[in-house]
Amino acid sequence: MRYKLITALLVSILLYSCSKNSEKNLKEISFSQVDVLQFKLDNETSGRSGYYSLIDFEGAKLLTFLNKKNNSIYLYSLEDQSLIQKLQFEKTGPNGVGEISGYLIENRDSIYVYSYNGRSVSLLNKNLEVVKRYSVISKEREVNPQIGSLRKMYKVGGNLILNSWGSQKEYYKNESYPKSILTFLNLENEELEHDVSYPAKYTEGVWGVQLHEVYHDLKTGTNELVLNFPIDDKIYIYDFENKLLKSEKVKNDIPLLINPLSKSQEKISIDLLSELKIIKSQKTYYFIRYINELEIYIRIINKEISEEDLNSGDLSKISFGESTLQFINKDFELISEVQLDKSYFLPSLFYNDGNIYIEKFQSDNEDILNFDVFNFSIKPN
Template sequence: MKNFLLIALGLLLFSCGENKTETKADFSNITFSMDTVIVDAGDEIINLRSGLWLSSLSEDNSRLYLWDNQATMLDIIDLEDLKLIEKVKFEKEGPNGAGGFVSWLKHVEPDKVVLSSFNSMGLFDLKGNKVRTYKMDDLEGDGLEEREGFNQRTVVTNEGKVMYGMLGGWMIENESFAKADFENQTLKKFELPGIEELTDYQIMLKSGDRTMIMPAAKTLRKVGNRLIYSSVAFSDLFIIDMEKDSVYQISYEPTLTAKAKKGGYPSELDSDKRFMEVMAEIHSEVNFEAPIWDEENKRFYRFSFETNPSDDKEGPLLGSAQSKTISKVFISIFDENFKLLGESRLDDLESVPQFPFVKDGKIWHYVNVDDELGFVRMELNY
């Protein structure tokens, strides 16, 4: 009887062990379903003239803060209930002045925003009162070039006391990554290890009295205590550990696309026609979007795409790759440490998601629905 019990117990344990075998998700053939939701603006109008270019999400993706330069107004939108909560009027001039033209804004947890206009940055509460003016020239440490400042890709932390981002400016050819600590009044520039070895592009157009620079688009995103720096030109990522003030590089090998743009483009051109031709060639190669974080599933998603070069020579002179005719769209999926889990071509997706983020396990992205603010919600199926 004793031996029988031992055998039965062994079979039970073996059976339990078999049930623990996990089935791996197959990320090589992803399908998706979509629906579209529209924000209820009530009797108000949400100005979508610039799309979501001048917008910022709260850290939990529950609220969207959208700036209207025409009205000098901040729209606060609840993404849980999909409705406009409030319109906050700001002053252009004076002690609480936001400036005549805001070039970027960032929401600052829990209840403030940074507004940046020409040669001016301020921290404001959500009633339109300025609580701090940032002065880059007062910072000690690494020096600034003339008119060098943070741009739209800036991340603001520590309740508005610290900024991370790319320092650049009009006609400044080389950007640098930096941390500005406005509490301790210090500026520190970081080297991104190995970035000089990666293919990038920056095209200068000199035509008559005009001079324009078209750099490769770059993005900086905050996820927890990490900042993720990415470029449209290559797959490699740079991770900034904010606790350690350190930087490391993530390199992976895509299987469905090239690892980077091929490079070797002319750095300076003297005609609009030739400029459009070169940009069409650049856009037709692989373009990498910034990774977006899925808190619910503990994964990163990264879109990449190619354009049709034959249809890419029309439109605005400085048009982005996303605005061109898209020929292929891909998605790559990573774990929380950026181990590549799989890739898939999304044949049914005809455009690249604009301003994507993940909420409740679904990928949301902006869409204009008859001049109303809408979002497409994508649910991925493995």
């Protein structure tokens, strides 16, 4: 059911306040909640999927998400939030695809699904019959692509692009890194190629597993990939045609000073919870979205978690906190910022027709998936 929030039409954002940092000389931004969309979930589904994707499907805009519990992709109409179709995939047998980790829906008769555990990509037709299978097991190095909402699978030319940030077997061995972040699957000859290494900053200390995550988005107009690293203030652009990676400093911004787990060059041993607490005690860069229609980058910064939440022992409180949305133009100039509270599941964020949509955490009705809708405009100086 779709309904308007009357109060949101009358007042400006309170919890989602605009930031006008005089040191950065940012432009004023209007960022207001104008709507809430509600998608009804079945008894096999809960919110916070690991893979969301907004797609154009036969003339309609559909919000799709992965339900790992039943190995299905749900397709909802963005217009009226009705369930259009549920695609449920077999795990075994002639048309088995394993446990799905991500997908790419080109059209009704061309659906690619990826299985992390099976280390394979399967192409299926409209009857969910497997047309072809592709292995992503590398003969050159330990590569296991890890895709999701923040690093989707894309098709560029005759290649599938997969993010392989998890390919570095030993994250604590930081003397050097192979070119293994991106995996290119040639759909014609089924060969794999790899490219892009971690920035040199990663050799300056021990950063642990979680700060090695790499996020990407696609610039559809130029077929370039936009990359963002948690500890690096630069935005990276990968040129597929020439296989070149260039970095861009964000102008008008104050870079974050991010501390490693250790400044030693020696291997250290630390459990993931302790590592998470160290990471969440400081600001770090998160994922990036590119709005092709506006030629604007939206980069997310995770703000530090409060001492109370850090010491609460509650993993959800430690994992999710307040955030900053940075709006960066095509010339890599920071033009404005917006602050969001900790009530949002940011990996769900997408843009459509002038609005930003973000799933909101809610526990009062587990049968409903809520998306708050924000309209925004940046005022000229």
